[in-house]
Amino acid sequence: xxxxxxxxxxxxxxxxxxxxxxxxxxxxxxxxxxxxxxxxxxxxxxxxxxxxxxxxxxxxxxxxxxxxxxxxxxxxxxxxxxxxxxxxxxxxxxxxxxxxxxxxxxxxxxxxxxxxxxxxxxxxxxxxxxxxxxxxxxxxxxxxxxxxxxxxxxxxxxxxxxxxxxxxxxxxxxxxxxxxxxxxxxxxxxxxxxxxxxxxxxxxxxxxxxxxxxxxxxxxxxxxxxxxxxxxxxxxxxxxxxxxxxxxxxxxxxxxxxxxxxxxxxxxxxxxxxxxxxxxxxxxxxxx
Amino acid sequence: xxxxxxxxxxxxxxxxxxxxxxxxxxxxxxxxxxxxxxxxxxxxxxxxxxxxxxxxxxxxxxxxxxxxxxxxxxxxxxxxxxxxxxxxxxxxxxxxxxxxxxxxxxxxxxxxxxxxxxxxxxxxxxxxxxxxxxxxxxxxxxxxxxxxxxxxxxxxxxxxxxxxxxxxxxxxxxxxxxxxxxxxxxxxxxxxxxxxxxxxxxxxxxxxxxxxxxxxxxxxxxxxxxxxxxxxxxxxxxxxxxxxxxxxxxxxxxxxxxxxxxxxxxxxxxxxxxxxxxxxxxxxxxxxxxxxxxxxxxxxxxxxxxxxxxxxxxxxxxxxxxxxxxxxxxxxxxxxxxxxxxxxxxxxxxxxxxxxxxxxxxxxxxxxxxxxxxxxxxxxxxxxxxxxxxxxxxxxxxxxxxxxxxxxxxxxxxxxxxxxxxxxxxxxxxxxxxxxxxxxxxxxxxxxxxxxxxxxxxxxxxxxxxxxxxxxxxxxxxxxx
Numbered sequence: 086x087x088x089x090x091x092x093x094x095x096x097x098x099x100x101x102x103x104x105x106x107x108x109x110x111x112x113x114x115x116x117x118x119x120x121x122x123x124x125x126x127x128x129x130x131x132x133x134x135x136x137x138x139x140x141x142x143x144x145x146x147x148x149x150x151x152x153x154x155x156x157x158x159x160x161x162x163x164x165x166x167x168x169x170x171x172x173x174x175x176x177x178x179x180x181x182x183x184x185x186x187x188x189x190x191x192x193x194x195x196x197x198x199x200x201x202x203x204x205x206x207x208x209x210x211x212x213x214x215x216x217x218x219x220x221x222x223x224x225x226x227x228x229x230x231x232x233x234x235x236x237x238x239x240x241x242x243x244x245x246x247x248x249x250x251x252x253x254x255x256x257x258x259x260x261x262x263x264x265x266x267x268x269x270x271x272x273x274x275x276x277x278x279x280x281x282x283x284x285x286x287x288x289x290x291x292x293x294x295x296x297x298x299x300x301x302x303x304x305x306x307x308x309x310x311x312x313x314x315x316x317x318x319x320x321x322x323x324x325x326x327x328x329x330x331x332x333x334x335x336x337x338x339x340x341x342x343x344x345x346x347x348x349x350x351x352x353x354x355x356x357x358x359x360x361x362x363x364x365x366x367x368x369x370x371x372x373x
Numbered sequence: 374x375x376x377x378x379x380x381x382x383x384x385x386x387x388x389x390x391x392x393x394x395x396x397x398x399x400x401x402x403x404x405x406x407x408x409x410x411x412x413x414x415x416x417x418x419x420x421x422x423x424x425x426x427x428x429x430x431x432x433x434x435x436x437x438x439x440x441x442x443x444x445x446x447x448x449x450x451x452x453x454x455x456x457x458x459x460x461x462x463x464x465x466x467x468x469x470x471x472x473x474x475x476x477x478x479x480x481x482x483x484x485x486x487x488x489x490x491x492x493x494x495x496x497x498x499x500x501x502x503x504x505x506x507x508x509x510x511x512x513x514x515x516x517x518x519x520x521x522x523x524x525x526x527x528x529x530x531x532x533x534x535x536x537x538x539x540x541x542x543x544x545x546x547x548x549x550x551x552x553x554x555x556x557x558x559x560x561x562x563x564x565x566x567x568x569x570x571x572x573x574x575x576x577x578x579x580x581x582x583x584x585x586x587x588x589x590x591x592x593x594x595x596x597x598x599x600x601x602x603x604x605x606x607x608x609x610x611x612x613x614x615x616x617x618x619x620x621x622x623x624x625x626x627x628x629x630x631x632x633x634x635x636x637x638x639x640x641x642x643x644x645x646x647x648x649x650x651x652x653x654x655x656x657x658x659x660x661x662x663x664x665x666x667x668x669x670x671x672x673x674x675x676x677x678x679x680x681x682x683x684x685x686x687x688x689x690x691x692x693x694x695x696x697x698x699x700x701x702x703x704x705x706x707x708x709x710x711x712x713x714x715x716x717x718x719x720x721x722x723x724x725x726x727x728x729x730x731x732x733x734x735x736x737x738x739x740x741x742x743x744x745x746x747x748x749x750x751x752x753x754x755x756x757x758x759x760x761x762x763x764x765x766x767x768x769x770x771x772x773x774x775x776x777x778x779x780x781x782x783x784x785x786x787x788x789x790x791x792x793x794x795x796x797x798x799x800x801x802x803x804x805x806x807x808x809x810x811x812x813x814x815x816x817x818x819x820x821x822x823x824x825x826x827x828x829x830x831x832x833x834x835x836x837x838x839x840x841x842x843x844x845x846x847x848x849x850x851x852x853x854x
Contacts, residue, residue: 123401
């Protein structure tokens with residue numbers, strides 16, 4: 086496998102170019118995953134840029150992003166491949182008389198009649214791709230086993246066809262919101278990356294890159310307030326995406342300097358529970 | 374020592390600390406080490422973590438062990454072997470400081486000549502300005518000066534940490550900083566600004582504490598060697614922390630871990646609903662589908678099973694003997710109540726009271742616990758556990774609400790102070806309800822000793838489970854669903 090990255094710094098700069106601010110951990114693991122040819126299991130609170138990481142890596146590599154959204158009840162025919170029954174039927178009926186049975190049988194189980202689903206598509210693609218398996222914790226633990234072959238060997242076995250091996254090793258990202266413990270087998274095959282809420286400095290940088298025309302001063306204030314809010318004991322701490330929403334709102338309102346009243350009026354963008362809002366307002370002493 | 378030796382020692386220590394490092398993960402780590410140079414310590418750390426640590430709750434343990442094993446690598450972390458080097462280094466830092474125009478207090482000689490007051494002064498300056506380099510230098514200096522470390526003395530790092538911090542008077546530092554800040558500010562700070570400043574200073578002080586801690590650890594490792602040091606720092610992983618003995622910090626992480634667990638419980642029960650037995654024949658649907666087969670009922674349809682809502686009753690002992698567990702229990706009840714629609718919770722000591730309303734989903738957990746502790750009417754005579762009386766009252770008041778769909782969860786150590794057991798209540802509960810489970814926070818070896826009568830109650834339940842840590846609770850959830 087060719088090395089797509091030269092160094093950790095290279096990854097970090099590349100990601101920065103596509104407006105994704107990584108830290109040492111993120112860039113290091115992406116670099117390592119590419120070198121070792123292993124999938125990355127990304128875990129962390131909602132809204133910290135897990136899915137965005139995969140998208141940004143795809144953009145950075147100029148690769149196609151193939152996405153498999155997981156949900157309860159996901160099965161082989163939606164994740165891996167499915168035979169195109171209708172086409173097979175047509176094929177059988179089209180030349181009922183001419184071919185011998187064995188020929189037809191060989192024919193209808195060829196790749197022409199195979200509908201590729203995201204996983205198969207990712208490994209059969211000749212161009213580099215980034216495969217994103219989103220919210221893998223939503224599938225049942227039994228369905229997880231479907232992923233194991235592709236994650237460790239980069240191949241898919243189809244009983245009628247044989248084994249399809251990857252033409253190129255795709256970069257694979259699995260994201261999880263940690264609603265349940267993933268199986269040991271899956272974890273073992275992946276590199277593990279936990280993305281937490283960014284520290285204040287990085288959050289400020291993120292706001293600066295993602296929200297055009299925002300002033301240093303405002304970004305700094307936003308990052309500080311969000312950090313203070315995250316320290317409270319809340320039902321749901323504000324995520325990065327909510328911070329960005331808040332920053333954009335403040336920009337639209339033409340606010341240069343956040344004062345207590347404005348902070349209070351816009352808190353509902355950061356926090357989604359009424360109890361949280363009341364608590365934050367009280368804690369930040371803006372409710373007096 | 375080669376990297377390989379170091380790595381195998383490191384991984385052995387991880388395993389001793391309880392992290393499940395498999396052979397393949399070990400090999401991955403070795404591969405990873407080849408790609409990332411050990412000199413880049415941050416990247417190296419993350420590379421190892423990505424291959425070896427597969428759960429965020431293990432990160433703390435990993436980080437500590439990593440610091441111990443690799444803190445002496447890399448030039449900037451080398452401890453100077455003799456004092457002259459150290460002096461020179463400090464002197465250099467001093468010079469730097471003067472160039473920045475902040476070393477007013479230490480103009481003569483190295484830092485060694487400073488008085489403790491001056492050090493405190495400098496620390497305050499550094500914290501005020503968020504001066505990283507200065508903070509690090511001061512951390513070093515104060516450890517050297519105040520910790521009084523003696524080679525070979527078998528005390529833990531926390532002892533030295535305490536000694537160092539006591540001398541620096543960090544507790545009052547925050548107030549002082551705030552005051553200085555107020556003076557400095559041109560105009561009156563608003564409440565919001567003040568709060569933000571306070572958080573900023575708090576985080577800087579925390580950072581300084583960590584510097585001090587790291588410095589102490591470095592010195593201890595240099596003195597005793599990595600292996601011995603790692604052993605003294607070994608702490609139980611979050612899932613192995615005993616509920617009864619958890620400290621505040623551990624309680625915090627337990628709380629975090631509870632949320633996914635209850636979600637898991639809810640998911641398991643819900644799934645059982647969906648995949649449960651198929652309902653009876655749906656005649657109408659079967660006839661309708663038979664029309665496409667010319668009236669032959671080739672495709673029998675079944676009624677969708679009516680989802681049965683699991684009902685849960687949690688009855689928890691909150692007396693002094695299980696105080697720490699009780700706090701955890703209440704957190705568990707709170708978390709469960711967020712997931713299930715029909716949960717009723719009761720707490721008792723020698724009287725019993727329903728506390729379902731206190732935990733209604735929108736209430737803050739600490740408020741709820743406070744209300745339970747102050748408002749719930751759980752004391753009947755003397756406030757010592759009396760399971761028998763509590764159960765009798767429970768049966769009298771709420772017994773009729775138990776139906777065949779109800780699962781009852783009893784939490785407590787069954788230490789009854791030699792009162793009457795009234796175990797017939799449990800027997801009746803089991804007859805009328807679906808399941809009765811008992812979770813006991815005591816080690817199994819203590820059961821049925823002294824005034825514990827868990828055996829007597831247990832014989833009427835569907836199972837008594839030892840529940841001392843998250844791992845055991847998780848195992849119970851697995852079994853339940």
